[in-house]
Amino acid sequence: MSQSTQSHQQADNLWSSRMAFILAAAGSAVGLGNIWKFPYITGENGGGAFVLVYLACIFLIGIPVLIAETMIGRRGGQSPVATMRTLTQSEGVSRGWRVIGWNGVIASFLVLSFYALIGVWALVYIGKAASGLFTGADAETIGGQFGGLLANPWELLLWHSVFMMIVVVIVGRGIRSGLEKAVNMLMPLLFLLLVVMVIYAMNSGSFGRAVSFMFSPDFSKLSTAGVLTALGHAAFTLSIGIGVLMAYGSYLPKDVNIARTAMTIAVLDTSVALLAGLAIFPLVFANGLEPGTGPGLIFVTLPLAFGQMSGGALFGTLFFALLLVAAITSAISMLEPVVEWLEEHKGVSRAKSALGGGLAIWFIGIGTVLSFNVWEDLHPLGFITLFEGKTVFDLLDFLVSNLMMPLGGLTIALFAGWAMKRQGLAADIGLQGGAYRAFMLVLRYLTPAGITVVFLYNLI
Secondary structure, three states: OOHHHOOHHHOOOOOOOHHHHHHHHHHHHOOHHHHHHHHHHHHHOOOHHHHHHHHHHHHHHHHHHHHHHHHHHHHHOOOHHHHHHHHHHHHOOOHHHHHHHHHHHHHHHHHHHHHHHHHHHHHHHHHHHHOOOOOOOOHHHHHHHHHHHHOOHHHHHHHHHHHHHHHHHHHHOOHHHHHHHHHHHHHHHHHHHHHHHHHHHHOOOOHHHHHHHHHOOOHHHOOHHHHHHHHHHHHHHOOOOOOHHHHHHOOOOOOOOHHHHHHHHHHHHHHHHHHHHHHHHHHHHHOOOOOOOOOHHHHHHHHHHHHHOOOHHHHHHHHHHHHHHHHHHHHHHHHHHHHHHHHHHHOOOHHHHHHHHHHHHHHHHHHHHHOOOOOOOOOOOOOOHHHOOOOHHHHHHHHHHHHHHHHHHHHHHHHHHHHOOOOOHHHHHOOOHHHHHHHHHHHHHHHHHHHHHHHHHHHO
């Protein structure tokens, strides 16, 4: 095996500890999906009943695929593409399974090209909150501020460049000097900021109402669409199916128990989502605002709440700093599969791979920046009914979230559950006896069924 494609398990850059991997994988999972998306979809779908279904979906879909993808990554010990090439040969199965690796690398590349823009919004809003622009402002003014940001391509492009530069520098420094050092600093900071925000929300006067909203299930408020949204978000929030966990798993030492580690990651990820709800909904209720206001909850509704509350400028700044940290920890994980592939297949150094991959993503990201202004009427695939009316941003989001991620999760579950040989699988995963049999039952039947339902629903 050439130097460029050697197993990471033989290299000197494995994660230094199980906790380092947990923080990195949790950093990937704990992103904007938890703090930006989870609260507003919970608000749109009635609160407590949605949360309960979401938690069930985490255990039936999210965790099994998380375990399987990490196991595949560690067993292959290379980039997702090379890992699947190696495993299809060693398992004696069809070369068609290699699509899993390519889907992961391409999906992570595409998702970062539009995901970065939401990180840019958080970056800009730190300055807006700190300068007191939200203080005393009404809904029309704050909505105008967000609209003004979206309409300014040059400002967005500037901060898009800054955000991608931060991501490239971190990933280019390597596993221990870059990714591991970053998550060791950023993840504790994220939890600290989140706890501070929850304590602040507890003094808003509406904390009890928020707790009741989130944890008192009323299934009359939950539609079939809400259940499927919970299914889809359970897959999205853990970063499964886009090559990230396969890439991170390739650096995981052999003595780490994957099943136990995956459970820890899922608990951390879910805890952040729930804490984000407890930080956000009390502020929304205290100011007489609606929790189901959609994507604008974070960038329009919350700034309005911060502008009306004592200490709002300070805590608004802290909140958007929290959002930026979450965006960075996820973004660096999405660049990693691309960097691994460039290192192995092109023989390029890590620093140059990070720069080259980052520049390519930055360039595609220009299309997402222009989707809200200069190109807002451009619909690249509008002649296809499925993509009718979708801007570049909408198109990339739809392709990754509704097609590539579900297909990635589905094929990973089928490959690990049906195609791979059973010999050594239990030991690799870290489960024995009844626990292993129950896991395989879920992975082979329930998980694929759930993902398939979400996939078909998104298409229809």
